[in-house]
Amino acid sequence: MDAEQSSHLVVIIDILPKSSLILDDNSVYEKWLNAIVSFCNSHLLLNANNKLTVISTSFDENNIVYPRDKDEKEQAPFPGQYPLFSTVTRVICNQLKLLASRSRQAYDNNEHIQSLQSLMAGAIGIGLLKINKLKSEVDGSRIAIVTACDDGSTSFYSQHMNFMNVFFTAQKMNVVIDACVAIGNHSDQEYMGMSILKQGCDLTGGLYLRISNVSAFLEYLLWTLLPDVETRKKLLLPTQKRVSYKAACFCHRNLIDIGFVCSVCLSIQFVQHVSKTNFKFPLTSLKPKRKPLKK
Numbered sequence: 001m002d003a004e005q006s007s008h009l010v011v012i013i014d015i016l017p018k019s020s021l022i023l024d025d026n027s028v029y030e031k032w033l034n035a036i037v038s039f040c041n042s043h044l045l046l047n048a049n050n051k052l053t054v055i056s057t058s059f060d061e062n063n064i065v066y067p068r069d070k071d072e073k074e075q076a077p078f079p080g081q082y083p084l085f086s087t088v089t090r091v092i093c094n095q096l097k098l099l100a101s102r103s104r105q106a107y108d109n110n111e112h113i114q115s116l117q118s119l120m121a122g123a124i125g126i127g128l129l130k131i132n133k134l135k136s137e138v139d140g141s142r143i144a145i146v147t148a149c150d151d152g153s154t155s156f157y158s159q160h161m162n163f164m165n166v167f168f169t170a171q172k173m174n175v176v177i178d179a180c181v182a183i184g185n186h187s188d189q190e191y192m193g194m195s196i197l198k199q200g201c202d203l204t205g206g207l208y209l210r211i212s213n214v215s216a217f218l219e220y221l222l223w224t225l226l227p228d229v230e231t232r233k234k235l236l237l238p239t240q241k242r243v244s245y246k247a248a249c250f251c252h253r254n255l256i257d258i259g260f261v262c263s264v265c266l267s268i269q270f271v272q273h274v275s276k277t278n279f280k281f282p283l284t285s286l287k288p289k290r291k292p293l294k295k
Contacts, residue, residue: 006049007228008138010127011040013065013096014147015058015103016118028214029100032182035218036146037092040066041085042226051138053130054092056099057123064126065095118149121162124177124200128169142176142206144225145197148183160196167200178206178225182214205229207237 013036044050054066068091124143131141170177179197201208211220224237249259 005140005228005230006047006051006138007043008051008053008131008134008141009040009043010053010055010130010141010143011036012055012057012120012123012127012143012145014118014120014145014149015056015096015100016147016149031214032148032217033093033096035214035221036096037089038218039144039221039226040088040092042222044084044088046226049138051134052088053127055123055126056096057119058099058103059117059119062119062123062126063095063099064130065099066091068095117159120145120147121159121166124163124166124170128166128173128175131173131175140228141173142178142229143170145177145179147179147181147197149181163196163200167203170200170204175204176206176229177201177204179208180217180221180225181208181210182217183210183212207232209238 040052040054044052052066053064056063056065066088124145127143131143135141167177177200179195179201181195181197195208198208200206207224209220209224211217227235
Protein backbone atom coordinates (compact mmCIF):
# COMPACT_ATOMS: atom_id res chain seq x y z
CA MET A 1 0.00 0.00 0.00
CA ASP A 2 1.34 3.43 -0.97
CA ALA A 3 2.24 5.25 2.24
CA GLU A 4 1.71 8.63 0.55
CA GLN A 5 -1.92 7.93 -0.30
CA SER A 6 -4.35 8.94 2.46
CA SER A 7 -7.76 7.35 2.75
CA HIS A 8 -11.07 7.98 4.45
CA LEU A 9 -12.77 4.83 5.73
CA VAL A 10 -16.42 4.86 6.75
CA VAL A 11 -17.40 1.81 8.83
CA ILE A 12 -21.15 1.16 9.11
CA ILE A 13 -22.08 -1.27 11.89
CA ASP A 14 -25.53 -2.86 11.92
CA ILE A 15 -26.90 -3.39 15.44
CA LEU A 16 -30.43 -4.35 14.46
CA PRO A 17 -31.99 -6.40 17.30
CA LYS A 18 -32.59 -9.30 14.90
CA SER A 19 -28.83 -9.63 14.40
CA SER A 20 -27.65 -12.98 15.71
CA LEU A 21 -24.50 -11.64 17.39
CA ILE A 22 -26.32 -8.82 19.15
CA LEU A 23 -28.58 -11.38 20.84
CA ASP A 24 -25.84 -13.97 21.37
CA ASP A 25 -23.76 -14.53 24.48
CA ASN A 26 -21.31 -11.84 25.54
CA SER A 27 -18.15 -13.77 24.64
CA VAL A 28 -19.03 -13.99 20.94
CA TYR A 29 -20.20 -10.39 20.86
CA GLU A 30 -16.96 -9.22 22.51
CA LYS A 31 -14.90 -10.96 19.79
CA TRP A 32 -16.99 -9.31 17.12
CA LEU A 33 -16.66 -5.86 18.70
CA ASN A 34 -12.91 -6.17 19.38
CA ALA A 35 -12.32 -7.20 15.76
CA ILE A 36 -14.09 -4.08 14.52
CA VAL A 37 -12.08 -1.82 16.85
CA SER A 38 -8.79 -3.43 15.79
CA PHE A 39 -9.77 -3.01 12.14
CA CYS A 40 -10.44 0.70 12.66
CA ASN A 41 -7.12 1.22 14.50
CA SER A 42 -5.25 -0.65 11.77
CA HIS A 43 -6.64 1.75 9.18
CA LEU A 44 -5.40 4.75 11.18
CA LEU A 45 -2.03 3.04 11.65
CA LEU A 46 -1.34 2.87 7.91
CA ASN A 47 -1.12 6.62 7.42
CA ALA A 48 -1.12 9.56 9.81
CA ASN A 49 -3.45 11.43 7.42
CA ASN A 50 -6.07 8.68 7.25
CA LYS A 51 -9.60 9.58 8.33
CA LEU A 52 -12.10 7.35 10.10
CA THR A 53 -15.86 7.60 10.53
CA VAL A 54 -17.89 4.96 12.36
CA ILE A 55 -21.69 4.93 12.00
CA SER A 56 -24.10 2.62 13.81
CA THR A 57 -27.50 1.75 12.34
CA SER A 58 -30.55 0.13 13.88
CA PHE A 59 -34.33 0.14 13.48
CA ASP A 60 -34.92 3.55 15.10
CA GLU A 61 -31.92 5.78 14.32
CA ASN A 62 -28.47 6.14 12.83
CA ASN A 63 -25.65 7.46 15.03
CA ILE A 64 -22.18 8.75 14.26
CA VAL A 65 -20.18 6.77 16.80
CA TYR A 66 -16.79 8.21 15.91
CA PRO A 67 -15.58 10.96 15.95
CA ARG A 68 -17.38 12.30 18.99
CA ASP A 69 -17.28 15.59 20.91
CA LYS A 70 -13.99 17.17 21.98
CA ASP A 71 -14.59 16.66 25.69
CA GLU A 72 -14.62 12.89 25.18
CA LYS A 73 -11.44 12.98 23.09
CA GLU A 74 -9.52 14.81 25.79
CA GLN A 75 -9.76 11.98 28.32
CA ALA A 76 -6.45 10.49 29.43
CA PRO A 77 -5.30 7.48 27.35
CA PHE A 78 -4.40 4.10 28.74
CA PRO A 79 -0.79 3.89 30.01
CA GLY A 80 1.63 3.02 27.22
CA GLN A 81 -0.96 3.30 24.44
CA TYR A 82 -0.98 5.71 21.52
CA PRO A 83 -3.55 8.41 22.45
CA LEU A 84 -5.47 8.15 19.16
CA PHE A 85 -5.84 4.37 19.45
CA SER A 86 -6.96 4.75 23.05
CA THR A 87 -9.61 7.27 22.02
CA VAL A 88 -10.91 5.12 19.15
CA THR A 89 -11.07 2.01 21.31
CA ARG A 90 -12.80 3.71 24.21
CA VAL A 91 -15.32 5.70 22.16
CA ILE A 92 -16.34 2.90 19.80
CA CYS A 93 -16.62 0.27 22.54
CA ASN A 94 -18.61 2.49 24.89
CA GLN A 95 -21.01 3.74 22.23
CA LEU A 96 -21.63 0.38 20.57
CA LYS A 97 -22.17 -1.40 23.89
CA LEU A 98 -24.67 1.26 24.89
CA LEU A 99 -26.53 1.10 21.57
CA ALA A 100 -26.45 -2.71 21.51
CA SER A 101 -27.92 -2.78 25.01
CA ARG A 102 -30.76 -0.57 23.83
CA SER A 103 -31.33 -2.92 20.90
CA ARG A 104 -31.53 -5.92 23.20
CA GLN A 105 -34.07 -4.12 25.39
CA ALA A 106 -36.11 -3.26 22.31
CA TYR A 107 -36.04 -6.90 21.30
CA ASP A 108 -37.33 -7.99 24.71
CA ASN A 109 -40.03 -5.32 24.97
CA ASN A 110 -41.31 -5.19 21.39
CA GLU A 111 -43.62 -7.98 20.32
CA HIS A 112 -43.46 -6.78 16.71
CA ILE A 113 -39.66 -7.06 16.53
CA GLN A 114 -39.76 -9.06 13.29
CA SER A 115 -41.44 -6.13 11.51
CA LEU A 116 -38.70 -3.65 12.46
CA GLN A 117 -36.84 -2.41 9.42
CA SER A 118 -33.16 -1.58 9.11
CA LEU A 119 -32.03 1.97 8.36
CA MET A 120 -28.92 0.74 6.57
CA ALA A 121 -29.62 2.72 3.40
CA GLY A 122 -29.82 5.94 5.41
CA ALA A 123 -26.54 5.12 7.16
CA ILE A 124 -24.83 4.69 3.80
CA GLY A 125 -26.23 8.08 2.78
CA ILE A 126 -24.75 9.67 5.92
CA GLY A 127 -21.44 8.03 5.11
CA LEU A 128 -21.47 9.49 1.61
CA LEU A 129 -22.13 12.94 3.06
CA LYS A 130 -19.14 12.59 5.40
CA ILE A 131 -17.01 11.44 2.47
CA ASN A 132 -18.06 14.42 0.37
CA LYS A 133 -17.25 16.75 3.27
CA LEU A 134 -13.69 15.40 3.70
CA LYS A 135 -12.91 14.65 0.06
CA SER A 136 -10.43 17.53 -0.18
CA GLU A 137 -8.37 16.16 2.74
CA VAL A 138 -7.80 12.62 1.45
CA ASP A 139 -6.90 10.88 -1.79
CA GLY A 140 -9.63 8.26 -1.70
CA SER A 141 -12.63 7.06 0.28
CA ARG A 142 -14.53 3.83 0.77
CA ILE A 143 -17.28 2.32 2.90
CA ALA A 144 -17.15 -0.94 4.86
CA ILE A 145 -20.48 -2.40 6.02
CA VAL A 146 -20.42 -4.83 8.94
CA THR A 147 -23.60 -6.69 9.79
CA ALA A 148 -24.67 -9.84 11.56
CA CYS A 149 -28.19 -9.82 10.10
CA ASP A 150 -29.52 -12.56 7.86
CA ASP A 151 -28.29 -11.21 4.53
CA GLY A 152 -31.44 -12.45 2.85
CA SER A 153 -33.87 -10.91 5.32
CA THR A 154 -36.68 -8.62 4.25
CA SER A 155 -35.26 -5.85 6.46
CA PHE A 156 -33.00 -4.94 3.55
CA TYR A 157 -35.31 -5.77 0.64
CA SER A 158 -38.01 -3.48 2.00
CA GLN A 159 -35.78 -0.51 1.11
CA HIS A 160 -34.70 -1.72 -2.29
CA MET A 161 -35.13 1.66 -4.01
CA ASN A 162 -33.27 3.50 -1.22
CA PHE A 163 -30.38 1.07 -1.50
CA MET A 164 -30.21 1.47 -5.26
CA ASN A 165 -30.12 5.26 -4.92
CA VAL A 166 -27.16 5.26 -2.52
CA PHE A 167 -25.35 2.55 -4.53
CA PHE A 168 -25.57 4.54 -7.75
CA THR A 169 -24.52 7.70 -5.88
CA ALA A 170 -21.47 5.91 -4.51
CA GLN A 171 -20.68 4.63 -7.99
CA LYS A 172 -20.81 8.17 -9.36
CA MET A 173 -18.56 9.41 -6.52
CA ASN A 174 -16.05 6.56 -7.12
CA VAL A 175 -16.61 5.27 -3.59
CA VAL A 176 -16.05 1.54 -3.13
CA ILE A 177 -18.54 -0.26 -0.87
CA ASP A 178 -17.45 -3.46 0.89
CA ALA A 179 -19.70 -5.68 2.99
CA CYS A 180 -18.88 -8.29 5.61
CA VAL A 181 -21.72 -10.44 6.94
CA ALA A 182 -20.95 -12.36 10.15
CA ILE A 183 -23.53 -15.10 10.54
CA GLY A 184 -22.12 -16.68 13.71
CA ASN A 185 -23.26 -20.21 14.40
CA HIS A 186 -26.07 -20.06 11.85
CA SER A 187 -24.03 -21.01 8.79
CA ASP A 188 -26.36 -23.91 8.01
CA GLN A 189 -29.33 -21.62 7.57
CA GLU A 190 -30.78 -21.35 4.09
CA TYR A 191 -30.80 -17.73 2.98
CA MET A 192 -33.57 -16.29 0.88
CA GLY A 193 -32.31 -15.11 -2.47
CA MET A 194 -29.25 -12.96 -3.08
CA SER A 195 -28.32 -10.14 -0.75
CA ILE A 196 -28.99 -6.54 -1.73
CA LEU A 197 -25.53 -5.80 -0.35
CA LYS A 198 -24.00 -8.02 -3.02
CA GLN A 199 -25.48 -5.78 -5.68
CA GLY A 200 -23.97 -2.68 -4.06
CA CYS A 201 -20.54 -4.28 -3.79
CA ASP A 202 -20.66 -5.39 -7.39
CA LEU A 203 -21.80 -1.98 -8.67
CA THR A 204 -19.01 -0.10 -6.86
CA GLY A 205 -16.24 -2.67 -7.33
CA GLY A 206 -16.13 -3.74 -3.68
CA LEU A 207 -15.89 -7.10 -1.92
CA TYR A 208 -18.69 -9.10 -0.34
CA LEU A 209 -17.81 -11.58 2.42
CA ARG A 210 -19.93 -13.95 4.45
CA ILE A 211 -18.13 -15.29 7.51
CA SER A 212 -19.39 -18.12 9.69
CA ASN A 213 -16.43 -18.30 12.09
CA VAL A 214 -16.46 -15.19 14.28
CA SER A 215 -13.06 -16.10 15.73
CA ALA A 216 -11.53 -15.43 12.28
CA PHE A 217 -13.47 -12.20 11.82
CA LEU A 218 -10.47 -9.90 12.36
CA GLU A 219 -8.29 -11.95 10.01
CA TYR A 220 -10.81 -11.54 7.19
CA LEU A 221 -11.18 -7.82 7.83
CA LEU A 222 -7.43 -7.17 7.75
CA TRP A 223 -6.77 -9.43 4.79
CA THR A 224 -9.59 -8.33 2.48
CA LEU A 225 -11.15 -5.03 3.54
CA LEU A 226 -8.14 -3.15 4.91
CA PRO A 227 -6.12 -2.84 1.64
CA ASP A 228 -7.13 -0.08 -0.74
CA VAL A 229 -8.41 -0.68 -4.26
CA GLU A 230 -5.00 -0.48 -5.95
CA THR A 231 -3.38 -2.85 -3.46
CA ARG A 232 -6.18 -5.40 -3.89
CA LYS A 233 -5.21 -5.86 -7.53
CA LYS A 234 -1.93 -7.41 -6.37
CA LEU A 235 -3.50 -9.74 -3.81
CA LEU A 236 -5.25 -13.07 -4.18
CA LEU A 237 -8.65 -12.25 -2.72
CA PRO A 238 -11.91 -14.21 -2.68
CA THR A 239 -13.63 -14.04 -6.04
CA GLN A 240 -17.13 -12.67 -6.35
CA LYS A 241 -19.71 -15.13 -7.56
CA ARG A 242 -22.27 -14.19 -10.18
CA VAL A 243 -24.55 -11.55 -8.69
CA SER A 244 -28.29 -11.71 -9.23
CA TYR A 245 -29.90 -8.33 -9.87
CA LYS A 246 -33.42 -9.44 -9.07
CA ALA A 247 -35.62 -6.68 -7.73
CA ALA A 248 -37.81 -6.96 -4.65
CA CYS A 249 -41.51 -6.23 -5.06
CA PHE A 250 -42.94 -3.50 -2.87
CA CYS A 251 -46.06 -5.44 -1.93
CA HIS A 252 -44.66 -8.72 -0.57
CA ARG A 253 -40.90 -7.91 -0.19
CA ASN A 254 -40.07 -10.95 -2.30
CA LEU A 255 -37.51 -11.26 -5.08
CA ILE A 256 -39.19 -11.59 -8.45
CA ASP A 257 -38.14 -12.29 -12.04
CA ILE A 258 -41.13 -10.69 -13.76
CA GLY A 259 -43.34 -7.97 -12.35
CA PHE A 260 -45.16 -4.74 -13.07
CA VAL A 261 -43.61 -1.26 -12.85
CA CYS A 262 -46.06 1.39 -11.71
CA SER A 263 -46.13 4.33 -14.11
CA VAL A 264 -46.95 6.70 -11.23
CA CYS A 265 -44.40 5.86 -8.50
CA LEU A 266 -42.03 3.56 -10.49
CA SER A 267 -42.33 0.86 -7.83
CA ILE A 268 -42.03 -2.79 -8.81
CA GLN A 269 -45.11 -4.83 -7.98
CA PHE A 270 -46.19 -8.42 -8.32
CA VAL A 271 -49.91 -7.59 -8.30
CA GLN A 272 -51.90 -5.77 -10.97
CA HIS A 273 -53.56 -2.99 -8.95
CA VAL A 274 -51.12 -0.66 -7.23
CA SER A 275 -51.16 3.11 -6.70
CA LYS A 276 -54.62 3.24 -8.38
CA THR A 277 -53.01 2.20 -11.67
CA ASN A 278 -54.61 -0.62 -13.64
CA PHE A 279 -52.33 -2.88 -15.64
CA LYS A 280 -54.79 -3.97 -18.32
CA PHE A 281 -52.53 -6.25 -20.32
CA PRO A 282 -50.80 -9.28 -18.84
CA LEU A 283 -47.18 -9.81 -19.78
CA THR A 284 -47.96 -12.92 -21.83
CA SER A 285 -50.31 -11.03 -24.16
CA LEU A 286 -47.82 -8.39 -25.26
CA LYS A 287 -46.85 -8.93 -28.89
CA PRO A 288 -44.46 -6.89 -31.04
CA LYS A 289 -46.13 -4.57 -33.49
CA ARG A 290 -45.76 -5.39 -37.14
CA LYS A 291 -44.48 -2.71 -39.45
CA PRO A 292 -46.74 -1.97 -42.44
CA LEU A 293 -45.47 -3.29 -45.74
CA LYS A 294 -44.21 -0.66 -48.15
CA LYS A 295 -46.01 -0.54 -51.50
